[in-house]
Amino acid sequence: MTFTLDIAALANLMQEAAAVEILPRFRNLGGGDVRMKSEAIDLVTEADESAERLMKARMPDILPGALFIGEESVAADPALLERLSGADLAVIVDPIDGTFNYASGLPLFGVMASVVAGGETVAGIIYDPMGNDWVIAEKGSGAWFCRADGTQEQMTVTPAPAALDALVGCASTGFYPPEARREIMGNMAKVRIATSYRCAAHEYRAFASGHFHFLMYQKLMPWDHLAGCLIAEEAGATVRRFDGTPYRPTHTDGGLLVTSDESAWDMLRSEVFTR
Numbered sequence: 050m051t052f053t054l055d056i057a058a059l060a061n062l063m064q065e066a067a068a069v070e071i072l073p074r075f076r077n078l079g080g081g082d083v084r085m086k087s088e089a090i091d092l093v094t095e096a097d098e099s100a101e102r103l104m105k106a107r108m109p110d111i112l113p114g115a116l117f118i119g120e121e122s123v124a125a126d127p128a129l130l131e132r133l134s135g136a137d138l139a140v141i142v143d144p145i146d147g148t149f150n151y152a153s154g155l156p157l158f159g160v161m162a163s164v165v166a167g168g169e170t171v172a173g174i175i176y177d178p179m180g181n182d183w184v185i186a187e188k189g190s191g192a193w194f195c196r197a198d199g200t201q202e203q204m205t206v207t208p209a210p211a212a213l214d215a216l217v218g219c220a221s222t223g224f225y226p227p228e229a230r231r232e233i234m235g236n237m238a239k240v241r242i243a244t245s246y247r248c249a250a251h252e253y254r255a256f257a258s259g260h261f262h263f264l265m266y267q268k269l270m271p272w273d274h275l276a277g278c279l280i281a282e283e284a285g286a287t288v289r290r291f292d293g294t295p296y297r298p299t300h301t302d303g304g305l306l307v308t309s310d311e312s313a314w315d316m317l318r319s320e321v322f323t324r
Contacts, residue, residue, distance in 0.1 A: 159250025253277030
């Protein structure tokens with residue numbers, strides 16, 4: 050499928066959604082504006098839904114004919130996600146990544162969008178409403194940190210140290226079964242720091258900026274990882290599922306390990322993330 054992507058228009062739409070729907074509600078949510086989805090730490094707010102509606106309404110102007118898949122749209126209609134595998138062109142949106150942080154009044158959340166064409170992620174954007182800046186990648190063009198004043202810097206991962214106990218990164222262990230989680234969390238004592246921001250948007254941004262050596266996720270949903278994985282790859286990272294295969298837009302399981310280089314991936318997979 051032939052199409053033209055105006056990446057700046059998509060970035061600007063994400064900024065508009067944040068300015069109109071997300072930031073005015075930050076630390077200003079009413080009692081009925083926050084609801085639980087699957088569990089107490091899985092939340093949706095009025096800001097999530099309103100921002101997604103705005104982006105969905107405007108997306109035909111940017112990517113005519115593209116299938117729109119948003120996290121909250123799939124929550125309302127799970128069958129929508131199945132359509133991704135057959136779509137020639139799709140845009141996948143997480144209106145607020147880090148909703149738990151957002152609802153808690155923590156300024157650690159982001160807006161994520163990716164474009165999938167022919168079954169391949171070809172563009173990804175992570176916007177930080179608090180900093181009013183973007184991390185942007187188009188396949189084959191590198192990863193870029195872009196400011197509102199128009200300046201930009203190319204992003205490159207930091208080479209991982211050879212020693213396992215010197216590695217620093219983020220790991221999301223909450224979706225492991227209890228026995229496996231205990232094993233993995235015990236193994237994580239082998240690295241220097243393993244933390245979690247509860248916000249993949251900022252974890253991917255920090256990794257691509259060279260501040261982390263690894264990221265690990267067990268649950269894979271396209272709105273959480275497509276943009277970040279493309280950005281990481283364009284910044285020079287090794288991105289693979291636990292079985293060593295590439296991560297694709299239709300994958301929702303199989304784990305994901307993102308590292309600065311191949312040697313760090315092999316070391317972490319064999320010594321830490323063993324499940």
